[in-house]
Amino acid sequence: xxxxxxxxxxxxxxxxxxxxxxxxxxxxxxxxxxxxxxxxxxxxxxxxxxxxxxxxxxxxxxxxxxxxxxxxxxxxxxxxxxxxxxxxxxxxxxxxxxxxxxxxxxxxxx
Amino acid sequence: xxxxxxxxxxxxxxxxxxxxxxxxxxxxxxxxxxxxxxxxxxxxxxxxxxxxxxxxxxxxxxxxxxxxxxxxxxxxxxxxxxxxxxxxxxxxxxxxxxxxxxxxxxxxxxxxxx
Numbered sequence: 016x017x018x019x020x021x022x023x024x025x026x027x028x029x030x031x032x033x034x035x036x037x038x039x040x041x042x043x044x045x046x047x048x049x050x051x052x053x054x055x056x057x058x059x060x061x062x063x064x065x066x067x068x069x070x071x072x073x074x075x076x077x078x079x080x081x082x083x084x085x086x087x088x089x090x091x092x093x094x095x096x097x098x099x100x101x102x103x104x105x106x107x108x109x110x111x112x113x114x115x116x117x118x119x120x121x122x123x124x125x
Numbered sequence: 126x127x128x129x130x131x132x133x134x135x136x137x138x139x140x141x142x143x144x145x146x147x148x149x150x151x152x153x154x155x156x157x158x159x160x161x162x163x164x165x166x167x168x169x170x171x172x173x174x175x176x177x178x179x180x181x182x183x184x185x186x187x188x189x190x191x192x193x194x195x196x197x198x199x200x201x202x203x204x205x206x207x208x209x210x211x212x213x214x215x216x217x218x219x220x221x222x223x224x225x226x227x228x229x230x231x232x233x234x235x236x237x238x239x
């Protein structure tokens with residue numbers, strides 16, 4: 016069953032702009048993760064935020080988590096053409112499984 | 126770096142054939158997973174394994190089986206391939222840690238069943 020739902024489904028921006036993607040989920044979580052997928056390839060882990068954390072940074076990535084609203088956002092600052100990819104949120108609960116959303120397709124135009 | 130290797134990038138099979146998709150990881154991870162990815166449906170979990178010879182059904186196990194005889198290898202088996210199993214198949218592995226259950230993915234196998 017799908018839990019994470021990303022919004023928007025697709026996003027197109029110019030190089031240098033910031034990109035914001037949102038994720039909503041339904042049940043309680045242990046952590047929330049963001050992954051990136053280049054076209055036709057496997058997913059690559061970007062960042063993990065635990066349920067007791069509110070914000071986390073990694074390079075040009077900033078993730079926030081609001082457990083009261085069951086939502087998270089991923090901000091990519093100063094985007095580059097190489098950031099063009101699909102981005103997925105995934106929620107981890109009380110077992111080892113992750114539940115992935117359907118993804119946001121980000122296009123960064125040079 | 127963790128490496129998860131899927132045996133084939135592209136595979137073309139005929140309806141009714143028995144298909145084996147192989148996945149090997151080199152980081153001694155306890156957990157291994159098989160997903161299929163279809164446009165508009167995201168990633169759906171087929172099966173996962175949390176130890177050698179242990180397996181658990183995911184969300185869409187029908188038409189599939191799995192085998193994990195060694196810790197590093199997790200095989201997905203399509204007993205009798207059908208056209209609706211044409212898809213991208215992704216294998217992943219993770220440590221046996223609930224706090225940090227990051228999954229590492231292979232490059233994927235794009236299977237076409239004709």
